[in-house]
Amino acid sequence: MKNPPLAIALKLAQTLFFSLMYASIKLAGPAPLGEVVFFRGFFALVPLLAWTFYTVGPRAAIKTQRPLYHVVRGTVGVAAMFLNFAALALLPLATVTAFSFMQPIFAVILAALFLKEIVGPWRWGAVAAGFIGVLMMIEPHGGLMAVLQLQLSAGVVYALLFSFLSAVVVVWIRQMSTTERSEAIVFYFMSACAVIGIITMAFQHNVFTFHTCLWLVLCGLFGGVGQTLMTYSYRYGEPSLLAPFDYVSMVWAMILGWFLFGEMPENLVLWGAGVVIVSGLFIAWREHRHRIEVPRETVS
Numbered sequence: 001m002k003n004p005p006l007a008i009a010l011k012l013a014q015t016l017f018f019s020l021m022y023a024s025i026k027l028a029g030p031a032p033l034g035e036v037v038f039f040r041g042f043f044a045l046v047p048l049l050a051w052t053f054y055t056v057g058p059r060a061a062i063k064t065q066r067p068l069y070h071v072v073r074g075t076v077g078v079a080a081m082f083l084n085f086a087a088l089a090l091l092p093l094a095t096v097t098a099f100s101f102m103q104p105i106f107a108v109i110l111a112a113l114f115l116k117e118i119v120g121p122w123r124w125g126a127v128a129a130g131f132i133g134v135l136m137m138i139e140p141h142g143g144l145m146a147v148l149q150l151q152l153s154a155g156v157v158y159a160l161l162f163s164f165l166s167a168v169v170v171v172w173i174r175q176m177s178t179t180e181r182s183e184a185i186v187f188y189f190m191s192a193c194a195v196i197g198i199i200t201m202a203f204q205h206n207v208f209t210f211h212t213c214l215w216l217v218l219c220g221l222f223g224g225v226g227q228t229l230m231t232y233s234y235r236y237g238e239p240s241l242l243a244p245f246d247y248v249s250m251v252w253a254m255i256l257g258w259f260l261f262g263e264m265p266e267n268l269v270l271w272g273a274g275v276v277i278v279s280g281l282f283i284a285w286r287e288h289r290h291r292i293e294v295p296r297e298t299v300s
Helices: 004-027 033-054 058-062 067-090 093-100 103-114 121-141 143-148 154-176 182-201 210-236 239-261 267-289
Strands: none
Touching: 004 033, 004 067, 004 093, 004 210, 004 239, 033 058, 033 067, 033 182, 033 210, 058 182, 067 093, 067 154, 067 182, 093 121, 093 154, 093 239, 093 267, 103 121, 103 154, 103 267, 121 267, 182 210, 239 267
């Protein structure tokens, strides 16, 4: 049963919990990426499995008809998560959030190339505008010359690669969603994060501190709650209705970045993010008109 007000409320709560997750990672202080990925994946399973006991049942969270698809999704998704957290360590929270809005723009390109979706001139125009927005966001970090000379800052490179791999995941999930439940997709992805994270931790020999562990546990819990809220928001509302509310995460990122870390992105980053957001909203509107299904799970 559709319930648009409930769907919007769940979507807004999801954006808050994902922003709290990112803030927790920053508050944890310097930590090996593998450690962060492990905590993000392992403790995200707690709210997910707890919720399935009251809804579809835990068996539905592990039932799959395409195990190899989950392997590919997990591998690409974990790589994207490593890049995302690497960018978070180098850039302000709001800046990382702004670059993440490139994901639907990359997804249009990939869908046209690999799914043979027909992309008309309007959506291609939105893609072009999105890249102009990216150039604006890049300007404070070296600008167009840095792009041409392949000398972009590491944080920007990580953020853009994260958005690209996230788009790969979106296109891949479009193939999986015909047979796989959202709960199963999330379960196997979080499990892949935990397994790969703990494997990398075996080579890092890092000394755990209570402060770091506390914030990383919260990171996983916040992420798991956010993932669950996202899944159920799409159960009660259409993707085209909820797409605009994804961009509320920029508001949370700016508030948390300012009050917790004294961060404020440069004006050009904000203007560029605005261009990218408008492009993303236009793409969502066009996909709604053409009834293109948008996957309900992403990488965060």
